[in-house]
Amino acid sequence: MVGLATVFGAGGGTSSYREVEEAEVVVLWGSNAREAHPIFFHRVLQAVRNGARLFVVDPRRTATAAWADRWLGLDVGTDIPLANAVGRELVHAGLIHEQFVASATTGFEAWVESVEPWTLDRAEAVTGVPADAIAELAHAYGRAQRAQLCWTLGITEHHNAVDNVLSLINLALATGHVGRLGSGLSPLRGQNNVQGGGDMGAIPNRLPGFQDLTDPAVRAPFEVAWGRPVRGTVGRHLTAMFDAMEHGALRALYVMGENPADSEADVGRARRLLAGLDHLVVQDLFLTRTAELADVVLPAAAAWCEDDGTVTNSERRVQRVRAALSPPGDTKPDRWILTEIANRLGAGWVHGTAEQVWDDVRALSPMHRGMSYARLEAAGGLQWPCPSDTEEPVSFLHGRLWAADPAERGHPAPFHAVDHDPPVDGLDAEFPLRLTTGRRLDSYNTGVQTGALSSPLRRGEELEMGAADARVLGVRDGDEVVVTSRRGSVTVPARIVPGLRPGLVFLTFHFPDQVDVNLLTIDATDPRSGTAEFKATAVRVDVSAGARGGAAD
């Protein structure tokens, strides 16, 4: 979101889901959408059925990669070299959209200079992906009339996440694959309302409507509406909060619907810091591990079925949510709890309906202004920007960049020259294997939302590894192994799978009670996005002593 906001001024995917069906080329970069975004992947499958060529860039040969016309199995953390090599190939093959670059972008020359060293051969040496595969991706993307470039956490869970995103945006700018129907940039989100959370200002530097907190002109209407000054200082994102806890600058924490005691990288440290707070309040549906550490737990209603409101999905579509059930026991909707807390603090709020709250948002957020409940209901959801009651929202963003009139075109989109910066947790003789983490089809993050549901596919946590590594390490399918990183170690059964090359192993963090995977991960974080480098941990794998005994029979 930070990358997109940096370039285009709006932190959202530029295209609608259905536009992927219009694309001639679909690139899924660092995304196992088949498992992690199965609904979106239906659109991809429809695109494939319509004749689109699918490229999948992923260190693992995933179920998504199995559908690809080409899979590019890069080394973890070499996305920028790969993107830059694709960019250089675009330049050298004459596949740059000269007119778009000239009229709608800045910084092209510097970018060209920055990608020039990334020859196909050098990229092959650094990324591991054969030069011809890189060239094929470049040519397909460059020649397509309409192309979608989609990414997920494989791009953003890195210490240089924003640079990774920028390196991909550069490719779209160079080829003009943005701001047109069927051509765009689509970060796929893991939750139904990640986009909505950001849009509503749940980001340290934003106000509702994804408006810049630091801009006094932006703050002014909020100050009028709220009857008090709004501080323009940027707050802390999650990772910075933990740093602040470490330094004692942050002593009390109010956690809503988040389970950092399981989900943070280097989770041992996170738990220690949470336990050391003066005061911890957790508001959640479940008694999570974080809640177990809390001084006060506020049982919340499930927003998706026990409360009214809206959510905003990754294609910027605001949709109504309606209460279908009454919250059990003493649980209360989040809105009610917040209002009560505000009133205990002397604010004197009244308990408003979800629609009244929404109308407050509309009054202050230009991009939501035209989205009355009545209209949302009639249309079955609307995409922002929707500034007035009469305007029909467009399905893609940044069409302005294609306008002939410079005034209408507005701010050009800048290229950003970015360079390779390998993962922080380097491999060496002691920690020779690259552990990467991700999701499986039937589980979700730390399992809070999925663990209670049975699934015929679920096998619990397993360290996935390729047959070659297993042979070298003497590991058999099902053996208990000890996985050790520079921060901690866990014991987990091994599973030998195709799709993982030598040197690459895989874990999820769906089963923290069974295997505390985030004891291993590193909290190296991109300060701009606040996302830790979950995707790249250096580990060593040893057959556990117990398993060796069992192996004797």
Add this chain to the structure above:
Amino acid sequence: MDLHLGDAVASAAERAALDDAVGPALLATDRTAVGGRAARSRRSLLLGGLWALQRRVGWISPGGLRELCERLSVPPAEAYGVASFYDLFALEARPAGVVHVCDDLACRRAGAEDLLTAVSGHEPADRSVHRAPCLGRCEAAPAALVIHAGERPVEVSVGGLDASALAGLLAGVVPSPDEPGPVVRSRGPMLARVGVIDPTSLAEYRAAGGYEALRRAIELGPQGVLDTLAGSGLAGRGGAAFPTARKWAAVAGQPATPHHLVCNADESEPGTFKDRVLCEGDPFSVVEAMTIAALTTGCEHGWIYLRGEYPLARNRLAGAIEAARQAGLLGDDVAGSGRRFDLEVVVGAGAYICGEETAIFNSIEGYRGEPRNKPPFPVESGLFGCPTVVNNVETLAAARVVLDGGGAATKLLCVSGALERPGVYEVPMPGTTLAQVLEQAGAGPLQAVLVGGAAGTFLRPDAFGVELTVDAVRRVGGTLGSGVVLAFGVDDDLGDLARRIARFFRHESCGQCVPCRVGTQRQVELLDRLAAGRPLGGVAQERALHRDLAQVMADASICGLGQAAAAAVASVLDELTGAGERNPGGRRDLR
């Protein structure tokens, strides 16, 4: 696709067989893999891949199937569905040597049942005997198809089978590739060269006037060919009698490209063997005829879908195609026309329904050979969704004769059964009566003649005067169909034959639509009840029930199989229920 392939492993022999048939899996290394469209576009190799496994090891093992699925990116469940669709594929291990003995109509009356009974339970460990529906060797009944799987597989069709020959086959005698005996009994322009010239010699074919028709077609150009064809009044010979010129013109005029050409050589109608005789005896005429059709309709690729029971025809066609390529009569510049056309042979695997004009597309594409709903018709959306000409072998041969100046004046008849001189008769049409054909063939006193095959009807002696044209046969309640004239003497057991026909349709129904799937089973049950003397609620009720069944199947089945599955049985039902007044002397007790 993200396939779940299972753990079975292919043997080295199976992998080698697939190397030849479908090639290696697509590029896949630790670092990159090719798939997607490139993988899915190989689906049409599935049938050939299954054949390669079957021929090499005698069955489709789980390991072989898994390997094939991986190489072609086909879900194993789908591939299993395809493999199990076809009779000639085994999904359980069985001996490498298999003798398929025909127990269908012509062979049945020639004693196939006795042969089968005699060997039942006495097969050696390394050979097995299977019953087969009509093998298309009716002129030499009883017939068998011998398949020995192995590194050098043997596939031979054997005619004139007797007890000692069958014993020999089971003892391991490998029959030599079989040259059919005299089969052409009455010759016209279509059969002029069969049995006369060396069917493997392009030179002899040309010396006998071959490829003159193509030369003329190129001179005339597509419109000229269509006009000539329309003037001849040629109608399709596969059974439906659709005007050939209209079909060709419809495809020629389709703006969508590419256009495809399919020659339907899946003749599986019991009693039919004329296409086999043409393909075996005059393969170049089939290739030439397809070339004419292709140039006229704008097709650059053609498929001959040949039934798997015709190994000799397969070799002959493959040889003719290769020779034509060498001579520049196929390829990028067909006979100097500047036009491109090439063709390949696809071998079916024992499924009558694949002769249906849309089932044939599914079969070639690597799917179960289930008919498609129409519309869209093949001329708009056929093979691989493209405008497609699909013609029977005889139709194409007749079109070639028309271009050769011969007109569309003759018809091939497949004459067999209780008569002296079985074989293919090329007779004038119109202008020939059934009685004339029977006399020519040396028939004695007959009880009935099955005209049109299992999908046709039994005609009684009082109808033998019928002229053999599509319309005239239809007027006496029959159908000329594929030109089957299968004669039954006074001692033949029509009840047994009717039950065989009913079992045939039950077995060959693809199961896709309910009226056919259930109706063909109900028909078998009904005939079995009659045969057992236990009619449900009385004979009259059984007759009414069969009428209803026939009506439902005719009205509600999506393809001709279900629509015609009750016709032959209905034509003798009165007889079987004891109500027949016609030819009472010939009637036999069902039991």
